[in-house]
Structure formats: structure tokens, C-alpha cells
Amino acid sequence: MQFSLSSSPHNRVRRDTGQVMRMVGYACIPGVLAQTWFFGWGTIIQIALAMITAVVTEATILELRKKNVSRGIRDYSAVVTALLLGICLPPLAPWWLVVIGTFFSIAIVKQLYGGLGFNMFNPAMTGYVVLLISFPISMSAWLPVQSMAQTSFGFFDALSMIFTGFTQTGYNLAQLQLGIDGITQATPLDAVRTGLLSGMTYSETLSASIFSSDWGWSYGWSSVALAYLLGGLVLLQQRIINWQMPISMLFGVILTAGFLSMLSPDQTGSITYHLLSGAVMFGAFFIVTDPVSGSTTDKGRIIFGLLIGFWTVIIRTYGGYPDAVAFAVVIMNIAVPLIDYYTQPRVYGHKS
């Protein structure tokens, strides 16, 4: 009797790439729900648009590259990239923004470098950076927390807004951005930045309306951050992600923000402010943990995370944009080969 042959090992952990990616997607659910609760249906629509664009782009390019399309789609990597990018976009940004961004992420950042596993840069973040540089106005059009907004809107309003620029009842984006006090609302990061630039101290900016209400910064944005933290902890517990990168990134933020606010407390935000605003929590657990574009050694991951935290606070404080997680990630992606080279583990039987 002839037998079939195969190479050892013959047993394997039954958790493939597709499952890992799906778990990452599920872990985003609390954060996405929180975001929807506070900022309306826009986020869900953006995510859906991004996912459709991503799958179509991925399938087209795989077809052009003569690769197995269904296998490529079933690894869910494109879907997760789309999810992460969709989460980062302002909820009512026009539809073409998310389409351009996702197309760029999948086609240019990922597939042109050779597809999954070969991209140097984090696709979602690179797409985000391209959008931010190319369309700064649209990309900064965040909304006030729903309960603080002058105008509330529903699902179809959001849909109509994204595709036509007006809600069903005819409001435009600028009107939706008005808070209950009739002042255009910005994100906390914007508010602090603008405040500091106009000569206010950090504590003075905190007394602005966005922070004064119980329903403002302390509740809206930080709840979203905490929801992502929750999802991230699930990923850690399920051993989908390593602890090194998220924890060291948060440490990087804490150390840098702590140092800067010790140096000039009036010019920089507090540690809590940096941790709970913008994309830090989301970034720590869902962005820097992208294995493909990150460091692969244990020590390297810690350096990678720490420096992303460092750059995030530095760019937020001294750079031209209110948030900086995406920039920090892209900067550190460049450094990965160098970090990996100098942080190789000691091999058994070899001296260091």
C-alpha cells in the first residue's frame, strides 16, 4: 500500500490568519458602538463604505496579479484595514474621502509592495496620513458629542450627509458642527491646540465649553477611548496581540507627556489628557499591533511602541496637526528593519 507524504510538523494550532483578523474586528465592536453612540451613525456608514471599497480593490488587484482571489479575501486583512481606517475618519466626511483613502491603503500601500505580509507601512495609517495631508479640512470635520450638538440627526441624515453634503432636512456640515452654545465644536485635541496657539494656558483651555460640561470631553471622547481599551484587553487576553507594543506605546505617551508637563505645565496637556483623547488608546491596541509593519522581536516591539508614544506626544505638542498617532506609526514603520536588526534575541548556545 502506498501512502501519501507530508512534511513535519503534522499538527498545527487551528487558528489561522483569517481567524486572527476576525478577532481583531470583533474587538473593535465596543469602540465602534461607543463612537456611534456619541457621534452618530456616520462611523458605521464610513466603515461599510471602506469595507466595500477595500474588498473590491483587493479582489481586482489580486485578479490582476493572478492570485487566488477568494483565498486573499478570506484572510480578512483588507476588511480589517478598512475597518481601522473607517473608524479614524470624521463620521460625516464625504464618501469620496473614504473611498480614496481605502483605495490608497489597499492598492498602493499594501498590494503594490507585494500584498499581505510585504507592506512596509501600516496600510490604514498611511491611507489616513495621505487623506490628512491632501484634504485637511474634510479630515478635521469632527462633530460635537451628540448630546451637546445643536442639531441631532439620524441614520438617513448621516447617509444623505455623506453622499450629498446635506442632511435630509437640509442642514449642512457646518450647521451640524455647532454646539448647543452656537459655537462650532472641535475635538478636544483641536481645542487645546488652538487654545495654546492663541496664548492660553493648558488649564485655561480646559475651561472652554467643550470640557466644561459633564457631557463633553470627560464623557464622550474618553468613553470611546475606554471602549477601545476594553476591546484591546480582550485581544491581549486571547493572545491575539502581544503586550509589548500596546503597553510600551502607552508608557511612551505617559513618559513623554509626564516629562513635558513637568517642564512646562502650562504648555502641554496632562498625562490623562494625552492618554484618553484622540487615537492613543485605539492606536495602542489596534494600530501599532499590526504585525506586518511592526517590529518582530520582543525588545524591538518595546522600542517600537515607546517611540510611537514619544512621537505622538511630541508631534501633538510641537507639530502642525492636533493628533499624531498616524504620523508616529508611519515614522516608526521606517525604523523597523533597523530596530529588528539590533534587537535580535540571543540564540541558544551563543554568547550575546
Place this chain on the structure above:
Amino acid sequence: MIDVEQVITQLNQGQLFEYSGGVHPPQQKSLSNTTPINTIPEPEVLYIPVKQHIGTQGSICVTVGQHVAKGEALTQSSNPFAVPVHASTSGTIRAITPHPSAHPSGIPEMTVTLEPDGHAQWQLMPLLSDYMHLERITLLERICQAGISGLGGAGFPTHLKSNPQKPVECIIINGIECEPYITSDDRIMREHAWQIKQGIDILRHIIKPKHIIIAIEDNKPQALDALKTACLEDNGITITSVPTKYPSGGEKQLIQVLTGAEVPHDGLPIDIGCLMYNVGTCFAIADAVLHGKALVQRVVTLTGQALGHPQNVWALLGTPISHLLNIAEYEPSKQQAQKVIMGGPMMGFTVANDTVPVVKITNCLLVPDKQELPDIEDERACIRCGLCAEACPAGLLPQQLFWHSKAKEYDKAQAYNLDACIECGACAYVCPSEIPLVHYYRKAKTDIKHIALEKEKSEKARVRFETRQARLLADKQAREEKHRLAAEARKKSMDNKGNDAKDKIAAALARAKAKRAAAQNNSSTDSDK
């Protein structure tokens, strides 16, 4: 060099060391370890490969048609790297031909085909019961003559290992059996602890180490108890339970777990004062010395969900696996594709067909059903998740090794210490992209070896060519020198004799001319006729 006293103190305090990496695949030991080792009927035919160890093979000393007794040597050699193979039972030699080997390649190797006569008539070697009073060389020779090579898997000749040229701090007896499914060491420890102890005593007499450590994984409590009982009043032996983790049974890993020391990358365990033996090898040593029996059988685990009756058996070396599959009630319909793994699920290899024989290193036949160890789909792209690096017990970066091995950038793969890879399979086990990483490393290692060989060959050819060129040049120069000297001598003599020489030449020329003219006349008269 390890400090054995400190190690023993630590072990007595229950202190072990951990190596980085390792995995915990499902154990599946209870499939086969609940019943005693079964003695089975002899097969109708035995295929005994003449080389079943690492080293050189002996020359065959039997002929077709010859009747041999059980335990009679089939090969002999004076090469120290050769150990003989023996007739596993009494019978008649039917053929000496190449036969599919128990090797991943299944490549045919020279094999003695033996037809048992059903009497199992032993030819024993003289018993060496009073080995305590014998020279170590006598015992080493016996171990060699009995055909013993490491039964744990590597198959290194035991008599060579037992004759170290360096001081031995401690002997480690390996009862870890960390591969899932395999229970042959477990059963032999439970049932034959006393004989294993006898084998250890013989090794102790030969090697005279400072101490002996027996290490058993904590998923084998009965085996641990059995050996503890056997070694009850022996202060020179420490028995240690080691946490279950794969691949703790690897030589380097076990040394690290027990002593905290690492074998240098370019050295052997003996360089830090350790020697390691498998429990089955100890059993075989006692058999050879105390019972005069050559190594003709071993315990083989027959396991997997596609077997109706998984168990451990005493299998004669050379038993075709078809015989064992019949005994264990193999049900091919339970498999998607017919497949038998020799060894465990992590490091075992698939055999080519069912005539492949059991050899000295065969510890297990694993016959999984469809769901148990499903066939691997095609590999997907590496996402650099680093799970492999976390699993690697050697501290390597498997994803880098993979990257460079696949691209055939072997210098870079070697820079990442490809040769430190022990091929345990932990990396491929955890890989979410189902990349057969070990396969790539094996290929790269083979290619590197091949390239080195080619290089050596071409280097030799180059030296040969250059030597020849130099020789030809030297010859030419010598010849020219000779001619030059001769010419000079001639010139000199001509100068000396002056006109006399010139006259001689003129006379010779005139003679030649006259001869030519005469010849011409002759030929013209011939044509007139």
C-alpha cells in the same frame, strides 16, 4: 562546565530552569498508554536495513539462503563508527537487496530480507553479569557488538558516546518523551524500571560520572514512581519531574532545564560535562550485558484515531509496518488520504509505503484520522506576527530564517543562525499562515551542505588544475633550459672547431644531394619499362 553539586542542590530544592519558547500541543498519550506493552506474533518476513544508526555501515557477512539464529550479526566492521545489525529472529536469508527505507525520502537502502522459521532460536553472547569487575573496554565492545545506538531518535552509536575523552560531571537519563502521542518510553519505564536501572548502573561503571539525573515529564506519574522505586537506595541518582512542554526532551533543552547551562553552539553536551541517554537505550544496554542479547526489538507505540486498537508493542527490528497496522486494526477508510507517520506529530515523517520496516529509532507509528491531524492547506503569506519567534526553543527568529531560506539567501539565513535550528517544528505548529517552516529550513540546510560540498570539490579541482599548470610550465622551462644549454654547447664546439665543422656540413649536404639524384634516376628508369 556545569557544577554538578550545585545542580543537584538546586534539583533537590525543586528548582528547574526554563528555556524560552516551547509549545503545548494536545498530549493524546492516553490513547496508547493504558495497556501493557503487547508481545505480538512474528511477521512473515523481516526487512532489516544494514544501516540503522548515524555513522558508517558494516559489510554484510551473511549470504542468501543462509540460516541465521536470532541475535546473529548480519554485518561486521572494524570501523569504530559502525555498529552491526542482527537477525531479529531465527530464519533464512531470502534476499540482500535495496528496500524502501525508514527515512523521509523512502529512498531504497541495502536491506537483508529474512524469512522467520518460527522457532525464534537465540544465539546469545556470553553473559557479563560480573561487569563490575570487567574492563570498560570489554563493556564498550559488548555495547557495540550488540548493535546499540541511541533509541531516543538520533541513533548515535552508544559505545562512542560512552567513551568520552573529557571528564563527565553528570549523566542525564532522558525519560521526557515530549512528543505528543508517543508512549513507548512511558510504558518501558513503568514496566521495566528495574532493568533500566541496571543499564544505568552499567553506564555508571563505564563512565564514572559524579552524578546521575533521571528526568521524567510530569505527565507520566506512574513512570516516575516506578523509577523512584527502582532507584530507592541509590544516592548517586536524582530523579526529577519536569513540567510538560514541547520540546523539553530535546537534548539541549533538557540540559538547560536541569542545569541552566547551554551547550555551546559549536560543541557537544560533553563540553559542559553532560552525557544524555534515552531510557530505552539503558534497557538495551542491560539486555546486552546481562542477558547477552543483541538489540533485535524495541517498543513501538501504535496510535492514532485511524487505528481500532492503539497500543504499545515489542516489535522486531525489520518488521514491516503493514504487520503492525494489522495488529492495531488499521481502518484506512477513516483517513482522507492514506498516511502513516513514523515518530510523533511534531518531528515524525510520513513513510512511503507499508513495507517500510521498523528500525532502531522507530518509536511510534501514528495513524491519524481525518479530523485529527487534517492535511495542511497551501501556505499563506507570512504576516510577521512573531508567534514563531515566541515558540522557538533555540531563540531564533524563524520568520527571518523563512524569508531568507525561501529567497535562497543562504548567507543571510546562516547569519540568523540557521544551523542552531533543531527542527522541532514548534514554529510551524503555531504559524497562523500554515507555512511549512521546517521544510524550508531543511531544504536550506541541505542546499547549504550541497553548496559547501560543491565548493570543496571545485576548490580541489582548482588546486589540481593549478598544480598541473605549474608542472607543465616547469617542464617546459626545464626543456627550454636544456635546449638552450645544448645549443650553447653546440655553438661552443662549433666555434672551437672552426672551419672543420663547416666543411663537414658541406660534405654531408653534398652526399645527400648525390643520393637524391641517384634515387631520381632509378625511378625514371622504372617508369620506362
